[in-house]
Structures are given as C-alpha cells and as structure tokens.
Amino acid sequence: MNDILDFLTNAKIMELASDTRVLFGVGLLFILAVLFRWKFILLLLFAVSGTLAVIRYANLESGQASLDKNLLTFGIGTLAVAGVLIYFLFIRSD
Numbered sequence: 001m002n003d004i005l006d007f008l009t010n011a012k013i014m015e016l017a018s019d020t021r022v023l024f025g026v027g028l029l030f031i032l033a034v035l036f037r038w039k040f041i042l043l044l045l046f047a048v049s050g051t052l053a054v055i056r057y058a059n060l061e062s063g064q065a066s067l068d069k070n071l072l073t074f075g076i077g078t079l080a081v082a083g084v085l086i087y088f089l090f091i092r093s094d
Contacts, residue, residue, distance in 0.1 A: 017052050043088055050081040 016022050026045065033041040054077030058070045 014052070014056070039088070043085055047081060047085055050084075051078065054078055054081065 011019070026049075029041065030045055032038070033045065054074055058073040058077065
C-alpha cells in the first residue's frame with residue numbers, strides 16, 4: 001500500500017498517463033464500460049484522454065513552441081472535446 005501511495009504522490013499527470021499499470025487499469029475500465037454500456041464512464045474516459053492528447057500535442061509541458069501556438073492549439077482541441085461531450089450528454093438522447 002505504501003508503494004502505491006508513494007507512486008501517486010510523486011508522479012506527474014503525464015507520467016501517470018504513460019505508466020503501464022494506469023493504462024492497463026484504464027483499458028480494463030474501458031472494456032467494462034463498453035460491455036455494460038456505461039455511457040458516463042465512457043464519456044469521462046474520452047474527456048480525460050482527449051484533454052491529455054491535446055496537452056501532449058500542444059507541447060504545453062515542454063514549452064518548445066511559442067505561447068500563441070500553444071494557446072491556440074490547446075483552445076481549439078479543448079473546445080472540440082467539450083463539443084463532443086455536450087453533444088453526447090445533452091443533445092443526443094438514447
């Protein structure tokens with residue numbers, strides 16, 4: 001138990017997103033969500049993974065690109081993720 005707590009308290013978000021144990025857990029949760037049709041869990045996984053993908057693509061953690069390019073990429077990507085979430089949560093009804 002102490003190893004898990006040390007891992008979680010010392011890790012950064014991008015390190016957690018690329019750790020094999022976390023990816024295995026998220027993959028297992030995704031499979032369960034698809035099998036049991038848990039719409040909100042699937043949308044949560046999409047929101048978190050989409051935001052992490054936008055952050056990684058915009059190079060926000062490394063600071064390599066200019067601030068304007070980073071902000072524009074992050075803003076458009078986040079709006080796209082939010083648009084998909086709004087569509088599936090509020091507009092589309094099952």
